[in-house]
Amino acid sequence: MEVNKKDLSERDIVSKFISPSIINAGWSLDTQIREEVSFTDSRIFVKGKTVVRGQKKRADIILYYKPNMPIAVVEAKDNKHYVSDGVETNYPASFRTTESADLFLLLMMRYLKDGGRAAIVLPDGSLTGDGVKERIRKEFLTQCNVHTIVRLPNSVFQPYASVATNLLFFTKGEKTKDVWYYEHKVPEGMKAYSKTKPIQKSEFEPLKKWWNKRKKSDVAWKVSIKELEENGYNLDIKNPTVPEEETVYTTAELMQKLHESFKASEDLLNDLRKGLSYGK
Template sequence: MYKKALTEADIRSKFITPALVGANGDKWDLLTQIREEVYFTKGRVIVRGKTVKRGVARRADYILVYKPNIPLALIEAKDNNHAVGDGMQQALDGAEMLDIPFVYSTNGDAFLEHDRTLTSGARLTAGAGAVTRETADLFLVLLMKLLKPGGRAGLVLPDGTLFGEGVKTRIKEALLSDCNLHSIVRLPNGVFNPYTSIRTNLLFFTKGAPTTQVWYYEHPYPPGAKSYNKGKPIRIEEFAAERAWWGSEQDGFAARVENERAWRVSVDQIKAGGFNLDLKNPHQADDGPGDLEHLLPEYERLLAQIAETRNALKTQLMEALNR
């Protein structure tokens, strides 16, 4: 296929839309998250003498949305005779009007990206698939942008955002710099069963001042429970302990104290750890594998038990055969 002979519409249908949807349809949903050829102005009114007409309406080739009325990215496409970034200024103008944080220009070969929230310039992303990002991360960035100074937010995020690297590290760095991430409630497994088993967290932050320390609270299962499910979901009453412990943000949560469920970490410690927010409860016993000196004797003891059991079984089988 000679790509330079294709029209802009062909480039969109053959290269860009498939890249957004993904080979298995596992990226952006074509019906609910991808809007194509979106007109957002009616065109300028042009008056010439007694003649009045409208100019060309402004249009975006693609707008990607997280949910209805929450746009995340605008994409401007050109045919392959253009350079990859030729549509960037047009895309930026539209994104400025619509207040969309992520902007892309493409000619079907690659995407040129401009992050209006975290960077001052554009960068080239190699390959069409690089436009895709996790919606949880995008929503966090959008929320940080939409909040006004003093605005507060609380949202649910998966563990992957807390320990993720790369672009996730940049997002967390911006979060700690621009907002006071004062509290993370670590939820147990199964909160969203049966839809997903991924562990999740409640993050609470206020925009306008940088983070100095982060308080963690490990939310336990209710007595007698080992997991949640659709019939026995998590209940608001279970958060009574957190509410009693919470305190007031106005005095910097001065009343908070560390206990077996709660601990705090300085922002310097978080920065030293590469902005990893997936920090374990230091008051709980480490249930990791243990050190080698203790593991080897236990392993040898188990091997001896297995051999003894195998020999006993072999003896019993031979006795049964000889009867």
């Protein structure tokens, strides 16, 4: 008898579909997967002389690299809700958003301890924008010392995505004073990265040499927190040594680009359909 997912509870979705998929991907049920587990102390509420602790945060599944080293939280939904439903309500009203990259940044700020260091990949879209995006960046620069942003070429994640991305390095518990930018360029002789010609670890050697002896150059520049504040905490700062070029396309070229974009979207949707077909 075929199971109708819409009749299943959230717990059923975890036990029948999510957990088996995680185990099939190579995770150990005995040492790397825990279900229905509390993962952080609850907030303390003080009212007059009364002190009350709220409910602890619980996760449907927590994945562990090894015992006592959690690396991922899996939140399940029953089939009547979208994956993103309810996620934003875990945050203060001024920071609520459905943008997964922005929520991930908020999560990093929440759980990274003072003195903790991190490096994350974020798309250009998280570095700019007003409203809630600007408020999140302001909080980020206040809570953390965002000392370095490495700007990556658009083709780094080809063919899966062509969005421009960045490596952000920061330390929790220190305010940002200056942000150093470093532009990682495609190697000479290459037009772009691809599935058969991906980015190589050796390409980061110039960055490693520059790291401890920082100087401004044609690929490195520094921006003060004052400049960022005056510009709405916009972190999408282009290389000032490279003049912006205006590209003019013919109608035929624009139609071809549109066709390629639709094809890429269709390929991605097909991949997602294949992934969602598991368990049906």
